[in-house]
Each structure stands twice: as structure tokens, then as C-alpha cells.
Amino acid sequence: MTPNHSTVLVIGGGYAGVMAANRLKTRNDLTVKLxxxxxxxxxxxxxxxxxxADESTSRVALADYGTVLNAGxxxxxxxxxxxxxxxxxxxxASGATLDYDYLVYAVGSTGAVPDAVPGxxxxxxxxxxxxxxxxxxxxLADLAAPAPIVVVGAGLTGIEAASEFAGAGRHVTLVSRVIGPSLSRAGRRSVLRQLAKVGVxxxxxxxxxxxxxxxxxxxxADGRRLLSAVTxxxxxxxxxxxAAASxxxxxxxxxxxxxxxxxSVDDDRIAAAGDSASPxxxxxxxxxxxxLPMGALAADTVLARMAGETAAAVSVPMSAQCISIGRRGGTLQFQRRDDSPTGIHIGGRAGALIKEQVCRFTLKWLSGEAAEPGSYKSLKGPDRSALAATPSAVPVR
Structure with missing residues (x-):
């Protein structure tokens, strides 16, 4: 590493990490490693x-990095x-080490199964x-179609999973104290109607x-036992x-x-974005x-610090929750900028079409930023200046 050529490491190749890596290539003199x-x-x-998915569609959730990541x-x-x-x-993990001038922490999130629940x-x-x-x-491929499936948790992931399984002809029970707790009453009713329609x-x-x-x-909790070949x-x-281990x-x-x-409140050479960041x-x-916008904004912070400029305090607006319910249904729940639900939603087939377009646009936005770094634009989010209990004392080097 030299004063005139810096290396930025991005840890994590999901939505935030890829967006950040692409954004950093607005400077051609950087070495960026994802x-x-x-x-x-x-x-x-x-x-x-x-x-x-069956064998013919087993790549449904995969994309070649060459289509979403800047060639540099x-x-x-x-x-x-x-x-x-x-x-x-x-x-x-291989034993190798990599040095960096700046780092973007975007390791994402993982599925959590609680140890406190026996089995x-x-x-x-x-x-x-x-x-x-x-x-x-x-x-599931080894499981007969009539075998019962129990999905625990009815947030957006649970709703989508249960309805997808039911749409594939499975017998599915969705278990949760509240179905769609982040939705408005109207949005929840839309989801409940469609879950009933697909047989959940x-x-x-x-x-x-x-x-x-x-x-x-x-x-x-009340002692009932539900049969479940797959939970x-x-x-x-x-x-x-x-982060904690480090x-x-x-x-x-x-x-x-x-x-x-x-x-990072510990080090001004480390920025974070995505599910693993806590502003x-x-x-x-x-x-x-x-x-996606967090990745772009974290990269902007790194670029500003490298240029000797003051990094801007920014926020991300949340506009909607998009839920697919099987392949033919869905619900688009509109949100306020602070992520609280409004009473407005779009359900049914229209909701499904919008959700599919949103899924496609996530890759399109990544690909667009890869092809033209700096082109991705995000709306301004709500003022969060009052959230910090105390000002962060980050050393500047």
C-alpha cells in the first residue's frame, strides 16, 4: 500500500457489500477486494x-458475480x-492475511434457531x-407430498415460505403469535385471505x-402437539x-x-452497511x-474520508414491505419513511407482480452501479440525529 494507491476490503458479497464495492470504483486508483x-x-x-426448486430450477437464487460486480x-x-x-x-479462513487502508463491514445476517427451545x-x-x-x-425432495410441514414464525420470511410450500402442493401449518406483525391491519387481512386461498x-x-x-x-405452549415431518x-x-470476536x-x-x-464508533477506517450494521x-x-442504499452510503463515507472531506450523516428511507404469497399472490404494504406501516396496501395478483419486479430491480440496480459506479441514487431518509445517545468520538487519522 502506498499513499497514492489505497486498498479497500469489503467483507460480504450480498446486497450491501456488492453495492459498496461497485460504488468504491468511482475512483480508479483504488484496489477494491470483495x-x-x-x-x-x-x-x-x-x-x-x-x-x-427441482434440479432444472435449482439456480433460482443464484447470479454470476460477473453480472452484478464491477469488473475492476x-x-x-x-x-x-x-x-x-x-x-x-x-x-x-484459508490462513492468508490481507492488509487494508479502509474496510467495509457487510457480513449480513444468518438464520437463528434458539438453543433455548429443546430440539x-x-x-x-x-x-x-x-x-x-x-x-x-x-x-423436501425426499418427503412425500402429503407429509405435514410446520413453519415457525410469521414475519415476511415465514409467510413467503409457508405460501410457497403450499403452492407446491404441500400441507403447511404456519405457527406464530401474530401473523405479519409488521403489517397494518388492512395489509394483514390481505395476507390472511391469500394464505387461506393457497391452503395454509x-x-x-x-x-x-x-x-x-x-x-x-x-x-x-398450551401442550398441543402438531405433526411435522419438516419444521x-x-x-x-x-x-x-x-465484529465481536475482533x-x-x-x-x-x-x-x-x-x-x-x-x-464504526471504534475506528474511522471501518464502515458498515446492511443487516450487520447498527447505526x-x-x-x-x-x-x-x-x-442497497446503506452499501452505497457506506462507500460514500469511505470515499469522503479518503479525500480528506467530512463524511455526511445520512439515513435510509423505508417505503414498503413486499411479500409474495405463492407465485400468484402478494401484498405490497406501504410504509412511512420511518418504516411504520400506513393503511395502504396492494394485494392479490397486482401485489405479486410488483414483488417480482422489485426482485428483478435489485439485480438491475446492482448491475447498473457495476457498469457505471456512482449512478445509483437513493431518496433521503428521515432525520435520525436525535437517536444517538452520545456523540461518537471516532479518532481521525
């Missing part, structure tokens, strides 16, 4: 479709085991990573808490422990704590909707 454990880009918003970005297929912030160096870690199938979805697909059985209410998972059943766990997400400040979940410029300890909803 570190990711997989050689292909994973469309996480299609993993529920991958779980029911070096892809390093490996995992980071530790960040040495003082030395500006990362250690990879869950052993018998339940999470559905938030490519390997998890592939493992579930292989299990609902178990909700105060007693709809899973207290144990067995190889062929789940147990609810899919979507009730909650976690994040990789890399001695960086994290929130209670393990997300890297930053200020409102997406800069002012008030993180955005885990979604590609937040991750």
Missing part, C-alpha cells in the same frame, strides 16, 4: 423459492476469521442462507409459541460474530455499532431495501 465465502451472488429474497473489483472467495483494526489487516437446533431447518435453503430443498393452516394467538421440536412434531424455523435472525463495539445482537455516517444502536429493518 471477500465472500461463495463464488456466486445469492438472491436471499428468493431462497424460499429455491427450497422447492477483485473477488476473494474466502471467509474472514478476524479483523485486526490496529494493524489494518484481516485474517482469512430446535437439532430438528428445525432455518431458511436465510443459501446452504440452509439447499439443505431444506434436499429434505394458521395457528396463532398467545398459545402459539413453540416450546419444543421433535423429529416429527412440535409442541406449543422450518423463520422466527428470528442473527448476525455473524466476526474486539469491535457491537449491539446486543452482535451488529457493528456505527454513527450516522455508517462509521446509533437503532438498526434498520433487515432487508435488501435498506441494504
Amino acid at each position: 471477500i465472500n465465502p461463495r463464488p456466486e451472488f445469492v438472491e436471499r429474497i428468493r431462497l424460499h423459492q429455491l427450497a422447492v 473489483v477483485q473477488l476473494v472467495v474466502d471467509s474472514v476469521e478476524r479483523i485486526d483494526a490496529a494493524a489494518h489487516r484481516v485474517t482469512l 430446535a437446533a437439532e430438528f428445525a431447518y432455518p431458511l436465510s442462507e443459501f446452504e440452509q435453503a439447499t439443505r431444506l430443498r434436499e429434505r 393452516t394458521l395457528v396463532d394467538g398467545d398459545a402459539a409459541t413453540v416450546t419444543a421440536v421433535g423429529p416429527d412434531h412440535v409442541v406449543l 422450518v424455523w423463520t422466527a428470528g435472525f442473527g448476525v455473524p460474530g466476526l 474486539g469491535l463495539t457491537t449491539d446486543d445482537m452482535g451488529r457493528l455499532v456505527t454513527d450516522e455516517t455508517f462509521t 446509533s444502536r437503532v438498526p434498520y429493518r433487515m432487508s435488501c431495501q435498506a441494504s
Whole structure:
């Protein structure tokens, strides 16, 4: 590394990481390396479709990095085991080390199956990573169609998974205290109608808490046992422990704590974006909707610091929640900029068409930024200046 040529490492090749890496190539004098454990880009918003795919469609959630990543970005297929912030160096799982001038932390999120629920870690199938979805697909391929499936958790992932399985002819029960807790009443009614239409059985209410998972059943808080040949766990997400293991400040979940410029509160050479970032300890909803602009804005912060400029405090607007319900239904729930739901939604076939277009546009936006770094534009989000309890004291070097 020389004063005239800097290296930026981006850890994580998902929506935030790819967007950040592409954005950084607005400067041709930078070496940008994207570190990711997989050689292909994973469309996480299609993993529920991958779980029911056959061999002919098994690549439904994969895209070649050549289609979404700027040609000048070096892809390093490996995992980071530790960040040495003082030395500006990362250690990879392969044993190699990489030095950096700046780093973007975008490791994303993972499926979380709670150890506190007996049998869950052993018998339940999470559905938030490519390997998890592939493992579930292989299990479903060995399962007779009439065999019962229980999906635990009715957030957006649970709703999409349950309806996708039901649309493939499976017998599905969706278990959660509340169906679609982030939706408005009208949006929830839209989802409930469509879940009933595709044949999903609902178990909700105060007693709809899973207290144990067995190889062929789940147990609810009121003692009921539901038969389940496959239990899919979507009730909650976690994040990789890399930041905490590296001695960086994290929130209670393990997300890297930053200020409102997406800069680590420990080190101004580290920025963070996506599901693994916690600006002012008030993180955005885990979604590609937040991750794409966060990736661009975190890269802008790095570029500003490299240029000797003041990084801007920025925020991300949240506009909607898009839910597919099988292949022919969906609900678009409109949100205020602070991510609270409005009473407006679009449901049914129109909702499904919009959701599919949103899925396609995520790749289009990444590809557009790859082809022309700096071209991606995001609307201004709400003022978050009052969220930080205390000003961050980040050393400037």
C-alpha cells in the first residue's frame, strides 16, 4: 500500500457489500477486494423459492458475480476469521492475511434457531442462507407430498415460505403469535385471505409459541402437539460474530455499532452497511431495501474520508414491505419513511407482480452501479440525529 494507491476490503458479497464495492470504483486508483465465502451472488429474497426448486430450477437464487460486480473489483472467495483494526489487516479462513487502508463491514445476517427451545437446533431447518435453503430443498425432495410441514414464525420470511410450500402442493401449518406483525391491519387481512386461498393452516394467538421440536412434531405452549415431518424455523435472525470476536463495539445482537455516517464508533477506517450494521444502536429493518442504499452510503463515507472531506450523516428511507404469497399472490404494504406501516396496501395478483419486479430491480440496480459506479441514487431518509445517545468520538487519522 502506498499513499497514492489505497486498498479497500469489503467483507460480504450480498446486497450491501456488492453495492459498496461497485460504488468504491468511482475512483480508479483504488484496489477494491470483495471477500465472500461463495463464488456466486445469492438472491436471499428468493431462497424460499429455491427450497422447492427441482434440479432444472435449482439456480433460482443464484447470479454470476460477473453480472452484478464491477469488473475492476477483485473477488476473494474466502471467509474472514478476524479483523485486526490496529494493524489494518484481516485474517482469512484459508490462513492468508490481507492488509487494508479502509474496510467495509457487510457480513449480513444468518438464520437463528434458539438453543433455548429443546430440539430446535437439532430438528428445525432455518431458511436465510443459501446452504440452509439447499439443505431444506434436499429434505423436501425426499418427503412425500402429503407429509405435514410446520413453519415457525410469521414475519415476511415465514409467510413467503409457508405460501410457497403450499403452492407446491404441500400441507403447511404456519405457527406464530401474530401473523405479519409488521403489517397494518388492512395489509394483514390481505395476507390472511391469500394464505387461506393457497391452503395454509394458521395457528396463532398467545398459545402459539413453540416450546419444543421433535423429529416429527412440535409442541406449543398450551401442550398441543402438531405433526411435522419438516419444521422450518423463520422466527428470528442473527448476525455473524466476526465484529465481536475482533474486539469491535457491537449491539446486543452482535451488529457493528456505527454513527450516522455508517462509521464504526471504534475506528474511522471501518464502515458498515446492511443487516450487520447498527447505526446509533437503532438498526434498520433487515432487508435488501435498506441494504442497497446503506452499501452505497457506506462507500460514500469511505470515499469522503479518503479525500480528506467530512463524511455526511445520512439515513435510509423505508417505503414498503413486499411479500409474495405463492407465485400468484402478494401484498405490497406501504410504509412511512420511518418504516411504520400506513393503511395502504396492494394485494392479490397486482401485489405479486410488483414483488417480482422489485426482485428483478435489485439485480438491475446492482448491475447498473457495476457498469457505471456512482449512478445509483437513493431518496433521503428521515432525520435520525436525535437517536444517538452520545456523540461518537471516532479518532481521525
